[in-house]
Amino acid sequence: MIERLETHVFETVAILGAGLIGSSIARACEASGAAKSVLIYDANEAVRERAKKIALGSICETVEEACTDADLVILCTPVGMIETAAKAASPFLKAGAILSDVGSVKASALNDMLAVAPSYAHVIAGHPIAGTEHSGPDAGFAKLFSGRWCILTPLEDQDEAYQLATAKLTKFWEAFGSTVEIMTAKRHDLVLAITSHLPHLIAYNICATAEDMEQVTEGEVVKFSAGGFRDFTRIAASDPTMWRDVFLNNKEAVLETLGRFTEDLAALQRAIRWSDGDQLFELFTRARSIRKSVIEAGQDTAAPNFGRRNQEDDTPAE
Amino acid sequence: MIERLETHVFETVAILGAGLIGSSIARACEASGAAKSVLIYDANEAVRERAKKIALGSICETVEEACTDADLVILCTPVGMIETAAKAASPFLKAGAILSDVGSVKASALNDMLAVAPSYAHVIAGHPIAGTEHSGPDAGFAKLFSGRWCILTPLEDQDEAYQLATAKLTKFWEAFGSTVEIMTAKRHDLVLAITSHLPHLIAYNICATAEDMEQVTEGEVVKFSAGGFRDFTRIAASDPTMWRDVFLNNKEAVLETLGRFTEDLAALQRAIRWSDGDQLFELFTRARSIRKSVIEAGQDTAAPNFGRRNQEDDTPAE
Ligand SMILES: NC(=O)c1ccc[n+]([C@@H]2O[C@H](COP(=O)([O-])OP(=O)(O)OC[C@H]3O[C@@H](n4cnc5c(N)ncnc54)[C@H](OP(=O)(O)O)[C@@H]3O)[C@@H](O)[C@H]2O)c1
Ligand SMILES: NC(=O)c1ccc[n+]([C@@H]2O[C@H](COP(=O)([O-])OP(=O)(O)OC[C@H]3O[C@@H](n4cnc5c(N)ncnc54)[C@H](OP(=O)(O)O)[C@@H]3O)[C@@H](O)[C@H]2O)c1
Numbered sequence: 001m002i003e004r005l006e007t008h009v010f011e012t013v014a015i016l017g018a019g020l021i022g023s024s025i026a027r028a029c030e031a032s033g034a035a036k037s038v039l040i041y042d043a044n045e046a047v048r049e050r051a052k053k054i055a056l057g058s059i060c061e062t063v064e065e066a067c068t069d070a071d072l073v074i075l076c077t078p079v080g081m082i083e084t085a086a087k088a089a090s091p092f093l094k095a096g097a098i099l100s101d102v103g104s105v106k107a108s109a110l111n112d113m114l115a116v117a118p119s120y121a122h123v124i125a126g127h128p129i130a131g132t133e134h135s136g137p138d139a140g141f142a143k144l145f146s147g148r149w150c151i152l153t154p155l156e157d158q159d160e161a162y163q164l165a166t167a168k169l170t171k172f173w174e175a176f177g178s179t180v181e182i183m184t185a186k187r188h189d190l191v192l193a194i195t196s197h198l199p200h201l202i203a204y205n206i207c208a209t210a211e212d213m214e215q216v217t218e219g220e221v222v223k224f225s226a227g228g229f230r231d232f233t234r235i236a237a238s239d240p241t242m243w244r245d246v247f248l249n250n251k252e253a254v255l256e257t258l259g260r261f262t263e264d265l266a267a268l269q270r271a272i273r274w275s276d277g278d279q280l281f282e283l284f285t286r287a288r289s290i291r292k293s294v295i296e297a298g299q300d301t302a303a304p305n306f307g308r309r310n311q312e313d314d315t316p317a318e
Numbered sequence: 319m320i321e322r323l324e325t326h327v328f329e330t331v332a333i334l335g336a337g338l339i340g341s342s343i344a345r346a347c348e349a350s351g352a353a354k355s356v357l358i359y360d361a362n363e364a365v366r367e368r369a370k371k372i373a374l375g376s377i378c379e380t381v382e383e384a385c386t387d388a389d390l391v392i393l394c395t396p397v398g399m400i401e402t403a404a405k406a407a408s409p410f411l412k413a414g415a416i417l418s419d420v421g422s423v424k425a426s427a428l429n430d431m432l433a434v435a436p437s438y439a440h441v442i443a444g445h446p447i448a449g450t451e452h453s454g455p456d457a458g459f460a461k462l463f464s465g466r467w468c469i470l471t472p473l474e475d476q477d478e479a480y481q482l483a484t485a486k487l488t489k490f491w492e493a494f495g496s497t498v499e500i501m502t503a504k505r506h507d508l509v510l511a512i513t514s515h516l517p518h519l520i521a522y523n524i525c526a527t528a529e530d531m532e533q534v535t536e537g538e539v540v541k542f543s544a545g546g547f548r549d550f551t552r553i554a555a556s557d558p559t560m561w562r563d564v565f566l567n568n569k570e571a572v573l574e575t576l577g578r579f580t581e582d583l584a585a586l587q588r589a590i591r592w593s594d595g596d597q598l599f600e601l602f603t604r605a606r607s608i609r610k611s612v613i614e615a616g617q618d619t620a621a622p623n624f625g626r627r628n629q630e631d632d633t634p635a636e
Contacts, residue, residue: 129545149542181541191538194528196545202520203546205586207605209579210512220509222611223499224467227447227514228521228553230618235546237609240602247590247598258587261527262580268523269576272565277398280565284558287525291555293540300548 002146002177005033009172014070016063016085018042018051020131021102022076023140025176026057031142034175041066042137043077043085051137067092072172074126075101075113080245083112095120098165102128104192104242106153106185108249122165125185126152127192128178133237146177153185193253197246198261201254203235204243320464320495323351327490332388334381334403336360336369338449339420340394341458343494344375349460352493359384360455361395361403369455385410390490392444393419393431398563401430413438416483420446422510422560424471424503426567440483443503444470445510446496451555464495471503511571515564516579519572521553522561 013035015022022040029035038057042048052059060066067073067089075085082103093099099117103109103125110125117123130148132139150173154166170180183191210221210229225233247254271279295302331353333340340358347353356375360366370377378384385391385407393403400419411417417435421427421443428443435441448466450457468491472484488498501509528539528547543551565572589597613620 129542148544151542191534191542192545194531194534195539195542195547198527199524199546199550201586202524202550202583204602204605205583206517206520206579207608208586208601209516209575209582211604211608212578212582213512213575216509216512221513222608222615222617224447224469224509224513225612225615225617226466227510228517229513230612231549231553232517232520233605233609233612234618235549236602236605238602240599240606243602244595244598248593248595251590251593254590255587257527257531258583258590260530261524262583262587264527264530265520265523265576265580268519268526269573269580272569272572272576275566275569277562277566280562281558283526284522284554284556284561286529287522287551287554288558290525290529290540291551294543294548294551297540297543299540299543300552 002028002031002142002175004031005175008033008036009168009175010035010071012037012039012069012071013172014039014041014060014066014073014089015076016041016066016073016089017076017081018047018056018059018137019076020135020139021128021144022074023051023056023137024142024144025074025076025102025140027140027142028145028176030057032175034172035072039066039070043081047137054137056137063088064092067097069094070097072098072100072169075099075103075109077103078239078242078245079103079105079109079249080241082109083116086113087116090116090118090121093118093121096122096161096165098122098124098169100124100126100169102126104196104246105249106151106188110153110185122162124152124154124162124166124169126150126169126173127188128173129196130178133234135239135242143177145173148178149181150176150178151181151183151188153183153188156184189250190253190256193250193257197250197254198257200235200238200243201247201258202261203232206232207236320346320349320460320493322349323493326354327352327486327493328389329354330357330387330389331355331490332357332359332378332384332391332407333394334359334384334391334407335394335399336365336374336377336455337394338453338457339446339462340392341369341374341455342460342462343392343394343420343458345458345460346463346494348375350493352490353390357384357388361399365455372455374455381406382410387412388415390416390418390487393417393421393427395421396557396560396563397421397423397427397567398559400427401434404431405434408434408436408439411436411439414440414479414483416440416442416487418442418444418487420444422514422564423567424469424506428471428473428503440480442470442472442480442484442487444468444487444491445506446491447514448496451552453557453560461495463491466496467499468494468496469499469501469506471501471506474502507568508571508574511568511575515568515572516575518553518556518561519565519576520579521550524550525554
């Protein structure tokens with residue numbers, strides 16, 4: 001699904017952070033021709049070494065080297081490191097350069113970038129709704145973003161140059177096979193709180209509960225995990241640093257969503273305790289209708305087995 | 319993975335309830351030769367008609383017709399209908415026949431069967447840890463049980479005939495490629511409460527919460543469901559009747575497990591509210607280790623994308 005462009009979108013793209021997302025962007029640039037040259041920097045020396053070994057592109061030893069000529073600098077670090085990375089990049093941004101990111105939380109990332117970026121650069125935050133539970137430079141692949149949404153949260157009421165920059169960044173993601181959606185950072189953080197952050201929190205929590213159930217040996221929980229629990233463990237296999245940063249930086253929306261979840265769960269608990277079969281049936285039927293909508297929206301297939309084929313055809317998302 | 323047996327395990331097997339599980343057993347009998355003849359009855363006329371149309375086997379018009387000659391009668395109805403089905407079958411059980419089931423809760427099913435079965439029949443409850451989110455006779459397939467666990471919960475301290483019957487039922491499931499595990503009904507219900515029932519309850523609940531979030535249009539929740547939520551909707555696509563019955567019949571273990579889950583969630587909520595990054599990181603890291611155990615136990619693969627291939631190779635479980 002990645003077609004080669006006839007002309008690049010950007011001459012030079014700098015990627016700071018060569019993990020799952022950064023290395024996937026590097027590979028997608030290569031596959032699509034969206035950038036003429038890609039310069040990669042990672043704060044972790046071992047990651048830089050590994051990135052060289054697997055020939056990810058031009059690996060730089062300093063932020064300066066990566067950013068000086070870049071038309072787009074894209075921060076691919078955990079959300080908690082966006083401030084640090086933006087600070088490191090800012091002195092080297094050229095006039096008209098775009099400073100963007102891929103962080104799973106947008107309001108905090110946007111603020112962190114705006115606080116340090118020079119006025120002659122365009123700050124446009126972004127978030128590809130694509131990922132896997134793996135991290136690091138080896139986990140990335142070019143097609144990760146293909147057929148997926150990418151949300152951009154540009155500032156409102158900006159000049160023409162900024163709007164042109166947003167259009168270019170849109171083109172860049174489209175070159176990877178993504179569909180770009182524009183919304184405010186605040187709205188992004190609320191939508192993602194329910195579609196991504198809460199599900200991850202719940203998955204982590206159920207794993208903790210399972211571990212703590214002393215009457216049941218861990219061996220048995222694991223042994224019979226195919227009953228549903230297994231699917232939660234996959235979600236909970238995601239990187240702890242990344243997710244810690246997500247929850248610390250989207251506190252308000254996550255707590256609001258979690259509050260609703262807890263209220264709903266209390267009602268379910270009551271229905272079970274009082275053997276209210278009708279209420280259970282009604283609620284389970286409603287939940288099913290959301291599944292139907294997900295399938296109709298093409299976000300999953302109705303085939304059993306998660307409707308997933310192999311990584312070549314289809315990829316899970318963050 | 320289903321090899322043809324040289325000799326049948328049973329002459330005649332009666333299946334009551336021709337849905338996902340019942341029709342899969344019929345197909346697996348056919349593929350493995352575990353039964354010489356398979357007689358199928360379903361209380362729902364439309365299901366019987368459909369089963370005839372797709373040539374599932376010998377479809378009977380009455381329970382009597384199905385059960386009179388059967389060496390094994392296996393109840394494949396929702397848990398709430400096991401009592402009714404057992405009552406219907408009991409008058410026709412021959413001496414030495416096995417009365418079994420596949421219900422997702424075992425103590426209640428076992429009691430329901432024991433209450434009505436004649437003393438000359440052997441009641442042995444069972445539960446294959448295999449399934450999909452679909453129901454009905456069309457959803458079944460022969461390989462559903464292949465490479466999966468099947469838990470049997472025979473009564474303790476029984477005579478030799480009973481033990482022989484248990485050994486035969488074990489062989490029957492092994493013929494489908496399952497590995498049989500023996501435990502008490504009570505233990506089954508506790509283990510499954512955490513590995514299956516709680517995950518389903520949580521998945522249903524998060525779907526309800528998502529639906530209720532009015533500030534976020536349903537369209538957006540569905541649109542960006544690939545961020546994690548999608549995977550919960552699949553689990554919540556399961557049959558409402560089946561799951562209502564599970565929760566009504568495994569109340570005690572589910573409420574106990576849910577209580578622990580809620581406590582753990584409150585602690586997580588507090589950690590987020592107080593920005594306790596270390597606690598989040600520590601908990602997320604622990605959760606990850608359970609994932610590692612699941613993979614090491616061969617219950618899932620480390621490949622991203624749920625490690626699932628297609629239905630031919632690998633199947634999801636209940
Ligand atoms: N994983 C997903 O499914 C997914 C999906 C969409 C968006 N995202 C977002 O994408 C971002 C990256 O996630 P990821 O999964 O790619 O993480 P990852 O695989 O852990 O990669 C992040 C890389 O950034 C490096 N890094 C940390 N601080 C840095 C700095 N100041 N300058 C340069 N490099 C630095 C890290 O080095 P160390 O190894 O030393 O930390 C690491 O190599 C996160 O903000 C996440 O929220 C993730
Ligand atoms: N689905 C899974 O993943 C899974 C996995 C393991 C075990 N189980 C257990 O397996 C059992 C069956 O589940 P399933 O998914 O196969 O359900 P299903 O597809 O809904 O099939 C159940 C069938 O039984 C019929 N039935 C109801 N009462 C009956 C009676 N008294 N006599 C004869 N037939 C009757 C139903 O008719 P109607 O359509 O009229 O109700 C339906 O056709 C449940 O106890 C469940 O807990 C399910």
